[in-house]
Amino acid sequence: MTLFRFQLYPILLLLLPLLFKPILAFPLHKIPRLTANYKEAFISRNPNNDNSPPTISKDYKKYFYTQTLDHFNYGPQSYATFKQKYVVNAKYWGGGKSNAPILAYLGEESPLDVDLDFIGFLPDNAPYFNALSVYIEHRFYGESIPFGSSDEAMNNSTTRGYFNSAQALADYAEVLLHVKEKFSAHYSPIIVIGGSYGGMLASWFRLKYPHIALGAMASSAPILYFDNITPQNGYYSVVTNDFKEVSKSCYQTIRKSPLKNSSKLKDFLDSMYSTAAQYNHPPKYPVTMVCGGVDGAPKGTDIIGRIFAGVVSYIGNYTCYDMDMYNQPTSETSVGWSWQTCSEMVMPIGRGENDTMFPALPFDLQQFIEDCKSSYGVPPRPHWVTTYYGGHDIKLILNRFGSNIIFSNGLRDPYSSAGVLEDLSESIVAITTHNGSHCLDLHPVRKTDPEWLVMQRNIELTIIEGWITKYYADLHALKK
Ligand SMILES: *[C@@H]1O[C@H](CO)[C@@H](O)[C@H](O)[C@H]1NC(C)=O
Ligand SMILES: *[C@@H]1O[C@H](CO)[C@@H](O)[C@H](O)[C@H]1NC(C)=O
Numbered sequence: 137m138t139l140f141r142f143q144l145y146p147i148l149l150l151l152l153p154l155l156f157k158p159i160l161a162f163p164l165h166k167i168p169r170l171t172a173n174y175k176e177a178f179i180s181r182n183p184n185n186d187n188s189p190p191t192i193s194k195d196y197k198k199y200f201y202t203q204t205l206d207h208f209n210y211g212p213q214s215y216a217t218f219k220q221k222y223v224v225n226a227k228y229w230g231g232g233k234s235n236a237p238i239l240a241y242l243g244e245e246s247p248l249d250v251d252l253d254f255i256g257f258l259p260d261n262a263p264y265f266n267a268l269s270v271y272i273e274h275r276f277y278g279e280s281i282p283f284g285s286s287d288e289a290m291n292n293s294t295t296r297g298y299f300n301s302a303q304a305l306a307d308y309a310e311v312l313l314h315v316k317e318k319f320s321a322h323y324s325p326i327i328v329i330g331g332s333y334g335g336m337l338a339s340w341f342r343l344k345y346p347h348i349a350l351g352a353m354a355s356s357a358p359i360l361y362f363d364n365i366t367p368q369n370g371y372y373s374v375v376t377n378d379f380k381e382v383s384k385s386c387y388q389t390i391r392k393s394p395l396k397n398s399s400k401l402k403d404f405l406d407s408m409y410s411t412a413a414q415y416n417h418p419p420k421y422p423v424t425m426v427c428g429g430v431d432g433a434p435k436g437t438d439i440i441g442r443i444f445a446g447v448v449s450y451i452g453n454y455t456c457y458d459m460d461m462y463n464q465p466t467s468e469t470s471v472g473w474s475w476q477t478c479s480e481m482v483m484p485i486g487r488g489e490n491d492t493m494f495p496a497l498p499f500d501l502q503q504f505i506e507d508c509k510s511s512y513g514v515p516p517r518p519h520w521v522t523t524y525y526g527g528h529d530i531k532l533i534l535n536r537f538g539s540n541i542i543f544s545n546g547l548r549d550p551y552s553s554a555g556v557l558e559d560l561s562e563s564i565v566a567i568t569t570h571n572g573s574h575c576l577d578l579h580p581v582r583k584t585d586p587e588w589l590v591m592q593r594n595i596e597l598t599i600i601e602g603w604i605t606k607y608y609a610d611l612h613a614l615k616k
């Protein structure tokens with residue numbers, strides 16, 4: 137942990153060039169974290185945050201499914217198993233006899249417990265649908281780790297090979313069929329729900345497993361940030377626009393401020409601006425908080441002083457700031473996600489000169505491949521996601537294949553630059569909100585929710601209800 141003493145900040149300004157030598161062996165090209173979970177991305181390291189464990193009521197029952205290690209091969213090792221965690225809340229369920237629906241949350245790149253704490257979409261809507269709520273943990277995270285321990289599983293190139301999205305989707309398929317069996321819910325329609333990487337998984341699950349999921353709700357899923365479908369600078373352009381839209385002077389100050397050389401401080405500020413934009417949630421709106429500090433500094437304050445005021449306004453007034461707050465390379469989530477981005481989830485995110493408020497940092501695929509090879513011993517496959525799931529010409533393709541997917545995006549979320557922002561067909565629809573942020577619609581309903589967020593959720597519910605109604609009509613007609 138590197139503590140940067142802002143207390144000494146006037147002296148430090150003079151010393152900056154000495155203290156922050158360029159880090160030559162900067163490990164990997166930095167790809168902003170995904171995750172639906174604001175807490176995971178930021179608050180967990182904020183000294184302001186209470187790190188209390190999630191409060192999950194007794195209605196949530198935890199189970200373990202004996203999962204197949206390798207769904208796609210028939211070698212002896214493929215038949216190994218591990219325990220995969222899933223959690224069920226049956227409190228509002230109408231029962232299998234009435235074919236009441238199942239809302240299934242597909243875990244993302246974090247322990248399930250962390251998500252259980254903040255995903256509001258299921259508990260808020262299960263009563264309305266009389267639905268069974270099911271949450272499934274992603275393999276290699278939390279308590280769903282093969283080979284005994286995370287160290288064992290992650291520190292061995294053979295075992296890491298089983299850590300990929302296709303295996304994860306197959307896991308979800310098995311667990312959901314198992315749950316249907318267990319709850320005698322053979323004809324219950326399943327709606328899969330996910331946010332961020334989990335949102336990508338939800339949309340892909342509907343495309344790959346239409347016989348299991350009736351529909352998918354994919355919140356803030358940047359399924360187009362692969363294979364250069366989206367321009368590299370999409371992400372940082374949105375961050376830049378967010379700041380510009382809140383305050384031109386704030387944007388100008390930040391634009392003029394960036395430290396030229398790679399340093400912890402520069403990296404910290406990069407992450408702070410990006411995180412503020414990505415999770416620019418009401419009621420506080422972090423971008424507005426940062427800019428409030430930057431613009432509100434006393435007259436005559438220099439640029440670095442204004443930037444510091446922005447840090448204080450957003451993060452708080454402390455004597456020390458942890459420059460690694462956004463950089464937790466040893467956390468389980470970061471370890472897992474690093475592997476995923478270095479194997480399959482290669483998102484070419486970068487920026488050129490003068491095309492954002494940040495200094496240039498182009499994505500260099502060759503360098504990225506080399507870095508991944510030296511970290512993991514195997515090169516990434518940057519074209520695999522589009523080969524396996526598609527993405528190119530998505531409207532042309534999905535207009536005539538697939539149905540029942542909601543792609544929701546808040547346009548303030550930098551990852552919305554790679555989201556599906558227009559309807560692809562009658563039932564593959566895009567729902568966007570001008571002022572929305574990353575996965576905001578999945579968060580619990582709050583009294584302070586702005587009208588546009590309330591409306592967004594209502595539209596989503598109406599669409600899902602339409603899918604279910606139509607399904608029941610078909611089921612009724614066919615079973616006669
Ligand atoms: C920035 O890096 C360049 C080249 O690596 C070096 O010449 C220069 O002194 C550095 N400047 C600071 C402020 O560290
Ligand atoms: C991983 O393996 C390397 C040697 O291959 C070893 O140095 C390192 O300590 C191991 N890390 C863990 C977390 O087990």
Ligand SMILES: *[C@@H]1O[C@H](CO)[C@@H](O)[C@H](O)[C@H]1NC(C)=O
Pocket residue numbers: 283292293294295
């Ligand atoms: C990696 O894990 C496999 C499966 O558990 C094991 O057979 C193999 O010996 C391990 N390799 C190393 C280098 O530890």
Ligand SMILES: *[C@@H]1O[C@H](CO)[C@@H](O)[C@H](O)[C@H]1NC(C)=O
Pocket residue numbers: 445448453454
């Ligand atoms: C931060 O706290 C210190 C000490 O309490 C105070 O002197 C200073 O004015 C505060 N700074 C800001 C920007 O609020």
Ligand SMILES: *[C@@H]1O[C@H](CO)[C@@H](O)[C@H](O)[C@H]1NC(C)=O
Pocket residue numbers: 489490
């Ligand atoms: C970027 O902006 C600077 C300052 O306005 C200018 O000197 C430089 O030529 C620009 N670079 C490009 C590639 O446009």
Ligand SMILES: *[C@@H]1O[C@H](CO)[C@@H](O)[C@H](O)[C@H]1NC(C)=O
Pocket residue numbers: 382570571588
């Ligand atoms: C978005 O937020 C801004 C304030 O930051 C407000 O002026 C604007 O009306 C909002 N737009 C919508 C569509 O709600």
